Amino acid sequence: MSELPAATREWLAGPGLTRLWDAARRRLEGNGVQATGSLRLAAVNAQERNDLSLLLGKPLTGATVTVRLDALDARLRTSAAGLGLKEVLHELGPPLTDRRAARADAAARRSHVWSSLASSLDASPLAGQDWTRQWSDVLRRTGVPRGVTPEAAVRTLQQAVQVLAVLLDPERDGTQGRGELAATVTGSAHGLDDGTWLARLVQRGVTVAHGTEFPGDAAGRRALWRLVSVTPDEVSSTVLTYGLRPAGEGWREQSLRERAAHHAEAHLTARDLLTLRLRLPAGTVVHICENPRVVEAAADAACVRPLVCTSGSAATVVMTLLDALAATGCTFAYHGDFDWPGVALANRIIRRYEALPWRMGAEDYERLAARSQAEGIPQLPLDGEPVRATWDPNLAPAMTALGVALHEEATLDLLVEDLSRQLQ
Numbered sequence: 014m015s016e017l018p019a020a021t022r023e024w025l026a027g028p029g030l031t032r033l034w035d036a037a038r039r040r041l042e043g044n045g046v047q048a049t050g051s052l053r054l055a056a057v058n059a060q061e062r063n064d065l066s067l068l069l070g071k072p073l074t075g076a077t078v079t080v081r082l083d084a085l086d087a088r089l090r091t092s093a094a095g096l097g098l099k100e101v102l103h104e105l106g107p108p109l110t111d112r113r114a115a116r117a118d119a120a121a122r123r124s125h126v127w128s129s130l131a132s133s134l135d136a137s138p139l140a141g142q143d144w145t146r147q148w149s150d151v152l153r154r155t156g157v158p159r160g161v162t163p164e165a166a167v168r169t170l171q172q173a174v175q176v177l178a179v180l181l182d183p184e185r186d187g188t189q190g191r192g193e194l195a196a197t198v199t200g201s202a203h204g205l206d207d208g209t210w211l212a213r214l215v216q217r218g219v220t221v222a223h224g225t226e227f228p229g230d231a232a233g234r235r236a237l238w239r240l241v242s243v244t245p246d247e248v249s250s251t252v253l254t255y256g257l258r259p260a261g262e263g264w265r266e267q268s269l270r271e272r273a274a275h276h277a278e279a280h281l282t283a284r285d286l287l288t289l290r291l292r293l294p295a296g297t298v299v300h301i302c303e304n305p306r307v308v309e310a311a312a313d314a315a316c317v318r319p320l321v322c323t324s325g326s327a328a329t330v331v332m333t334l335l336d337a338l339a340a341t342g343c344t345f346a347y348h349g350d351f352d353w354p355g356v357a358l359a360n361r362i363i364r365r366y367e368a369l370p371w372r373m374g375a376e377d378y379e380r381l382a383a384r385s386q387a388e389g390i391p392q393l394p395l396d397g398e399p400v401r402a403t404w405d406p407n408l409a410p411a412m413t414a415l416g417v418a419l420h421e422e423a424t425l426d427l428l429v430e431d432l433s434r435q436l437q
Contacts, residue, residue, distance in 0.1 A: 017104050021093045026105055029064030032057075037082065038102050038109065045113045048086035048098045054078045068092075122163040127153055129167045133174040138182065148221045158210055172198050173214035176205070180215070180241040181222055188242040207234060231329040235283070247283035252331045253322040254279050255308045260292045276315045278308050283330045286337060293319070295342035300371060300432060301335070301362060303349035304421045307428055316432035323349075327358060332365075339366055346371040348428060351378050352418040356400040356409070363404055372427060375407035381424050382417050393418040 017025070025034075036052045044050065055077050057065065066073045069080070069088060086098040094101055102109055130152070134145050157166045175198050179185065195204035205212045216234060219241055220227045228234045235245045256273045259266045265285060272279045281289070293299075299319045302308065308322050321338075323331050335345070345368035349355040362368055386392065395418045402408040421428065 016096060016100070017094055022104065024064075025094065025101065027064065029060040030068065032061065033065065033068075033080065034102060034105055037080075037085070037098060038106065040082065041099060041102065042110050042112045046099060046109050046111045048082040051079055051081045054080070123157075126157060126163050126166045126170065130170045130174070133171045137174050138178045139174065142222075144218075144222045148218050151217060151221065152214065161210065169211050170214065172204070172211055173218065176211075176215045177218045177222070180219065180243065185242070188244050191238060191243050191245045194243060207231060232333055247287070249282075250328055250330045251280040251282050252328075252334045253305055253308055253324060254281060254320065254334070255311050255322075256317065256319040257291070258293070258319070259290060261290045263288075263290060265289045273319075276312050278312050281330070281334060283333060286330070286333050289337075291334075291337045291341060293338065293341050293343055297338075297341075297343045299335075299338055299343050299345050301345055301347045301368065302421060302428070303355060303358065306422050307348075307425065310425045310429050311432045314429045314433060316429060318432045318434065320432060323358065323362070325358075327362065335362075335366060345369070348372055348421065348424075350418070350420045351381070351412060352395060352420070353397040353400045355420075356402050356412075360400070360403050370404045371431070372424065373402070373408070374405045375411040377424075378408060378411055378419065379415070381419050382415050385417075385419065385423055390423070393420075 032054055036054065040050060040052055041048065054061070054065075057073075057076060057078055062073050062078070065078055065080075069085070082098060089101055090097050096104065099109060127149070130149060134140060134149070139145050152170075157163075161169070176194065179189075179194065179198075191205050192202035195206075196202045198204065199211065203209075205215065212234075216237055217227060219225075219237055223240065225237070225240075228237050235247065238245045254269075255278045257279065258270050258273045261267075265288065269279055269289075297319065299321055301321050301323065303323050303325060305322055305324060308320055311318075311320055321331070321334060339345075345362070345366045347359055347362050347368040348371040349359045349362075351373075359370070359373060363370060395412055395416045399409050399413050
């Protein structure tokens, strides 16, 4: 229920006083909700001048009006309103926010976050170690991620201290799985997954303690975990390959040669790539495709050329394999889908490895589109924003003009024909 009489409230809420209340609200919210100081209204119109004169109890004639808030507060209390300025503003609008107090509270809560970190370090086995101050300073500079409450920040920083105390214990022996470590500290096996703030805090601590650079990619982050005897998940993500015949007498190398000899595909994990010696003859051309169906078709046709599949997005394990092959002197030829995501992925692969485009030109696209139409294959609309092909400036305009998306499956026969040609 409003404490203002209905007629009084209606008059106070009229357009002639709207600017006054807006300005008064801003002033009170910024000065601790105190009716002190003054405000100035410029270019007042006739209705505003009349209503302000009635409210303040004095005639106003100029285009600019200065209002002392303490005088306004006293005038309201003795008027029909019977309430002070703060109460009137509350009646006419939403509750006032004490922004000064809110800022002070937020500052106090932020201060508590970092004081709790200091307390956690002091109470941990890490107390007194020189690197912890540098780590703490780095965290203060980077701050708490948006959306993380101070309470959650305190909890996560405490967990980071716990994890680092385990990882940097000089008497620690053996390795530990990352999921196992996360479950012990956070209750969730995913608590230290890539992308979590906790994982970044711990990784930052490890780099500071060991004097190393903070990793910029997934491979670097896995190497950092291994530095402190933590085994990241290196078996769930795989790269699909076909026809790799590396030299070497290790069982992994022999296994790949056996599978190649039997025209069988091979899934390699990140764990495999840690110990696999991929020594192929210098100058070997490795073909790269986007879709697993190409690998399947190559195996069915007993193709002879080596092939690596990005499986759409070229995950880290794919790039790790391609990096290793490039380091041995292999060169690459790339084919992918004729759609905008496919062109974007092709740009990435071709740029990184100086790969040759493999049946990926504008003429290839136009011939394939014409063949698909002649064979009565349903046309898949080309959606999304165009992406320029770095290897052929005519490809994007040709795709835009025809408006048809063509996936690798539409050109399997040509790809298999290329992969079937005997190695020189």
